[in-house]
Amino acid sequence: MSAPSRSYDMIMKLLLVGDSGVGKSCLLLRFVEDKFNPSFITTIGIDFKIRTIESNGKKIKLQVWDTAGQERFRTITTAYYRGAMGIVLIYDVTDARTFENVETWHKTVTEHANEDAQIFLVGNKSDDEENRQVTYEQGTQMAAKLGVPFLEASAKTNANVDLIFYELASVIQENHVETEPKLAGGIDVSQSGNSLKSSCC
Amino acid sequence: MSYLTYEEAKDFENAILRCPFEKCNARLIKLLPALLETKTVITGAPEMTRESTQFFKVNDVWDFDNIGVLRPAELKTELSVVGPLAKVERLLICSDCDRGPLGFAGFKDDSETDVKKLSYFLSCESVLYDKQ
Numbered sequence: 241m242s243a244p245s246r247s248y249d250m251i252m253k254l255l256l257v258g259d260s261g262v263g264k265s266c267l268l269l270r271f272v273e274d275k276f277n278p279s280f281i282t283t284i285g286i287d288f289k290i291r292t293i294e295s296n297g298k299k300i301k302l303q304v305w306d307t308a309g310q311e312r313f314r315t316i317t318t319a320y321y322r323g324a325m326g327i328v329l330i331y332d333v334t335d336a337r338t339f340e341n342v343e344t345w346h347k348t349v350t351e352h353a354n355e356d357a358q359i360f361l362v363g364n365k366s367d368d369e370e371n372r373q374v375t376y377e378q379g380t381q382m383a384a385k386l387g388v389p390f391l392e393a394s395a396k397t398n399a400n401v402d403l404i405f406y407e408l409a410s411v412i413q414e415n416h417v418e419t420e421p422k423l424a425g426g427i428d429v430s431q432s433g434n435s436l437k438s439s440c441c
Numbered sequence: 442m443s444y445l446t447y448e449e450a451k452d453f454e455n456a457i458l459r460c461p462f463e464k465c466n467a468r469l470i471k472l473l474p475a476l477l478e479t480k481t482v483i484t485g486a487p488e489m490t491r492e493s494t495q496f497f498k499v500n501d502v503w504d505f506d507n508i509g510v511l512r513p514a515e516l517k518t519e520l521s522v523v524g525p526l527a528k529v530e531r532l533l534i535c536s537d538c539d540r541g542p543l544g545f546a547g548f549k550d551d552s553e554t555d556v557k558k559l560s561y562f563l564s565c566e567s568v569l570y571d572k573q
Contacts, residue, residue, distance in 0.1 A: 247471060251503055269539055280532070281539055284514045287556075289536040292468075292506040301503060 249298040253323050255305050258330035259338040263364040265308045266395035295409045321352040326408045333363040334371040346386050359388045360408045366392035444569035453477055457571040460535035467537035468506050485520035487545050495565035509534040527551040543567045
């Protein structure tokens with residue numbers, strides 16, 4: 241008997257989307273302000289990260305993709321959407337124009353992403369109260385209108401950044417259990433993770 | 442808890458490979474026997490956190506517990522072919538503290554651009570070994 245080699249229960253591909261300048265890349269960088277970030281990383285930029293988290297007692301591997309720089313190229317972005325189970329739609333609370341584009345982004349995402357992909361609305365730069373143009377209430381109302389969960393975060397102070405990924409993973413996990421009740425049972429949960437493996441990245 | 446360097450570690454099997462940087466030491470991947478077997482000498486690799494000639498080949502990016510993959514970039518390598526790779530274009534960093542490089546990735550075929558076909562190499566000398 242061979243020992244199980246898989247070290248996770250589920251894998252999820254997540255995407256960060258939104259207008260340029262809203263801080264997508266910053267949400268992927270761990271310590272934006274820290275001096276020790278070598279310049280080669282900020283110059284080249286992170287394409288994606290694998291992070292393993294624990295959610296509801298399950299080990300979940302997240303693959304988080306930054307779509308920065310792809311905003312203008314719809315066709316390239318379409319390839320990014322393939323297999324994505326979660327999409328973080330980001331706007332900048334200090335830039336009303338990025339908030340105005342949220343509905344357009346939502347439309348693009350629902351057109352290109354998997355039908356069951358979970359969208360999550362995030363207002364970034366919540367630390368900058370002085371320059372705030374979009375209130376928390378506006379964010380909440382937009383999220384309610386689109387029927388998606390919502391959080392404000394700050395990549396600068398790291399506030400709520402981890403929470404975005406934990407919350408999103410948790411919601412996807414719940415959706416998954418609901419939509420696949422027939423596959424329930426410990427073994428099958430990991431099998432469904434395995435089948436996803438072939439369909440995403 | 443103290444972790445061993447490549448030189449200090451005698452027994453590698455099933456060790457947890459960790460980020461070498463202080464106050465981070467994030468878990469990167471478990472050194473299962475199959476991964477240990479992939480250890481290979483590679484000359485002319487891009488500059489790593491510590492001078493490296495030995496690398497573990499990670500076949501599937503999902504095997505990592507935590508890793509950051511940079512965007513493609515022109516990386517300076519002494520040789521045009523590095524190990525089995527005709528094109529080295531990405532550096533690997535810790536996904537927790539963003540420091541590195543801890544490894545590199547590239548394609549066997551020079552004309553390949555499909556991310557799914559990247560081969561990943563993790564520097565044996567740049568990571569720490571946790572025998573738990």
